[in-house]
Amino acid sequence: MKILVTGGAGYIGSHTVLSLLNNDFDVIVYDNLSNANIESIRRVENLTGKKVSFIKGDIQDKATLTKVFSEFVIDAVIHFAALKAVGESSTLPLKYYQNNVHGTLNLLEVMMAFRVYDFIFSSSATVYGGENVVPYEETMPLGEASSPYGASKVMIERALKDLAQANSEFRAVCLRYFNPIGAHESGDIGEDPKGIPNNLLPYVAQVAVGKRESLQVFGNDYSTQDGTCERDYLHVMDLAEGHVSAVNWLKKNSSFTGVEAFNLGTGRAISVLEIINAFEQACQQKIPYHFAPRRYGDLPAFWANAEKANKQLGWKATRNISQMMADTWRWQSNNPQGYPN
Numbered sequence: 001m002k003i004l005v006t007g008g009a010g011y012i013g014s015h016t017v018l019s020l021l022n023n024d025f026d027v028i029v030y031d032n033l034s035n036a037n038i039e040s041i042r043r044v045e046n047l048t049g050k051k052v053s054f055i056k057g058d059i060q061d062k063a064t065l066t067k068v069f070s071e072f073v074i075d076a077v078i079h080f081a082a083l084k085a086v087g088e089s090s091t092l093p094l095k096y097y098q099n100n101v102h103g104t105l106n107l108l109e110v111m112m113a114f115r116v117y118d119f120i121f122s123s124s125a126t127v128y129g130g131e132n133v134v135p136y137e138e139t140m141p142l143g144e145a146s147s148p149y150g151a152s153k154v155m156i157e158r159a160l161k162d163l164a165q166a167n168s169e170f171r172a173v174c175l176r177y178f179n180p181i182g183a184h185e186s187g188d189i190g191e192d193p194k195g196i197p198n199n200l201l202p203y204v205a206q207v208a209v210g211k212r213e214s215l216q217v218f219g220n221d222y223s224t225q226d227g228t229c230e231r232d233y234l235h236v237m238d239l240a241e242g243h244v245s246a247v248n249w250l251k252k253n254s255s256f257t258g259v260e261a262f263n264l265g266t267g268r269a270i271s272v273l274e275i276i277n278a279f280e281q282a283c284q285q286k287i288p289y290h291f292a293p294r295r296y297g298d299l300p301a302f303w304a305n306a307e308k309a310n311k312q313l314g315w316k317a318t319r320n321i322s323q324m325m326a327d328t329w330r331w332q333s334n335n336p337q338g339y340p341n
Ligand code: NAD
Pocket: 006, 007, 008, 009, 010, 011, 012, 013, 030, 031, 032, 033, 034, 035, 036, 057, 058, 059, 060, 079, 080, 081, 082, 083, 084, 099, 103, 122, 123, 124, 125, 177, 178, 179, 180
């Protein structure tokens, strides 16, 4: 089975490509490398001993997408390609809507033209907004997204529903990720943010490796156990395997049409201070940090009810927090500057 993976050179994409190859799928990666390094794909090939067809291209470029769909017989698409910096999306909303929403519509149009109907979409827990009570469940209505980035995910989920209503052959799975962290246990591939990391774990790891001085902990006056925000962190390899489960689920359920959403999380939330503590154990050193004001848009705490993915996809996150920390540290200490340029 041949799978087109957009954004496959990025953080979650590269780990998923590795899992797909290890499960004997053929993979074509389509990525414009705006937030990735081709070295991730080379390393995935080394780790698996298998080849990936790589095309440097933009999802906004319909001509190149059309060429790819004419050249390869594609059975399904896993769509990671997106811009993901929540803060930046508020200052550059049009860029985010162009890239994420318009780019996805382009991709779907080309898929329809080539009669490729199976689609797996990288959605996010952010679609639940602040209105729903935790833990989040798939039956809840989508919330009011707190950023253009979040709104782009809500819009795409809606577009997928409408497309499925209009075209009975179209089948989509929306995987709503909670907080992916960690790296492949080899330490050869991992998260390599450009510039100052927005997310907690890459920032902590860069402080540990001496690239940054001190971590700012955004807010210590939340109504949580220790006053810092709580999130449902899951290992990126568990998340990668979630995509393999979703592809297999589509394959097995040939009569399914429509759109189905699944939360991918552990079902447990842990705080920023607990993360720092766990990371200190993994790297055997103190992480300098200081408390800073709350970050705009952050919710105090959210986590997944991941029962549906367990029951229907047969998927469950199995790696624990110390493994997430150990693997992050292995990647960061082996690659202090990220992938070589
Ligand atoms: P990433 O930035 O590492 O990966 C995204 C990839 O898409 C990059 O390789 C980038 O070069 C590529 N890309 C971006 N725009 C493109 C375009 N127009 N055409 C072709 N390629 C393009 O990010 P990630 O963390 O691996 O996230 C993957 C997906 O998961 C994204 O859709 C993101 O919104 C979603 N997601 C991520 C998180 C998270 O915490 N990392 C949480 C929820 C959802």
